């Protein structure tokens with residue numbers, strides 16, 4: 001078994017044939033690199049698929065994954081809402097035309113000024129995980145509905161969200177009670193099973209805990225109504241992941257097992273699962289060097305200009321090149337800055353064509369999430385990763 005219990009074989013890197021977006025090729029060679037080619041049509045497909053596999057569950061797209069206007073407009077047109085992490089995202093979400101009750105603020109610890117602005121944008125549903133935050137919220141948003149975030153292990157995910165936020169199960173009841181004692185609506189429980197979650201059954205344990213908290217809370221006279229199932233739905237990264245139907249089936253079964261046939265209201269906050277597969281990041285080789293017997297391929301995109309999630313080699317993108325077809329060999333893949341942390345894949349080398357040279361194109365597939373908005377604004381003088389819309393005239397049919 002490899003990292004987080006995933007079989008090592010599933011984690012091996014090979015350049016695989018593409019099941020998703022057709023790569024741009026010869027004709028696009030003159031387009032500037034690096035850039036993200038983003039297809040709103042693919043966003044619509046994923047929203048619809050999530051609606052199909054989890055009927056009755058509200059979608060609150062996690063804006064942080066990719067706040068591009070085109071993405072927000074598609075989600076809004078298909079009846080989704082938004083998970084916002086702060087005031088800027090709340091404003092962007094409202095600009096897509098959704099009602100304020102389609103918004104959730106899921107950042108458990110925020111500054112007062114952020115909370116005030118988010119509240120001014122009409123947000124009334126908040127996630128917290130600590131007592132001081134409840135006091136803060138009571139002073140700013142006295143009509144707030146509040147979900148208490150549970151900690152999860154993040155096991156089975158490539159990008160665990162297990163350390164920074166989430167209360168222990170034993171504290172959740174006390175915090176819900178405190179929400180009510182402060183005059184707010186103790187609305188229920190939230191959790192996140194970790195991003196790029198490979199295990200569709202990862203929702204079972206937190207749902208069992210949530211059901212226990214609900215039943216204890218009812219004994220105290222509270223009426224929790226809502227469970228926020230978070231994100232974690234996978235994109236088509238290297239190694240693959242089960243299809244969304246399996247997630248839908250496992251989550252619906254886990255809800256019934258935990259709560260019986262009368263489920264609470266549910267919502268999900270997918271980010272990567274909606275926008276990941278809608279983007280291809282195209283970059284170019286700027287140089288190739290031999291160092292200590294290893295081939296290093298340097299690209300014009302790196303950790304600081306869109307590929308932050310390669311840190312620790314956590315997210316393994318599928319990679320193709322404009323030279324695919326010939327013999328390949330292992331190489332280290334690095335970014336363009338002079339910073340030594342700007343190396344995407346070294347521990348697990350990538351198989352790339354042996355004749356790859358300056359100017360050849362290297363594409364990172366399913367890179368629509370956590371890339372453009374995760375770039376530095378000018379480290380080493382490199383610009384943040386820009387977006388080019390493909391299929392720009394796409395309009396979803398509601």
Ligand SMILES: Cc1ncc(COP(=O)(O)O)c(C=O)c1O
Pocket residue numbers: 062065083106107161192194195196230231232233269270271272273369
């Ligand atoms: C609170 C919260 N909700 C939703 C998401 C989106 O998660 P994912 O991209 O795995 O769907 C995140 C990601 O960091 C998050 O922190």
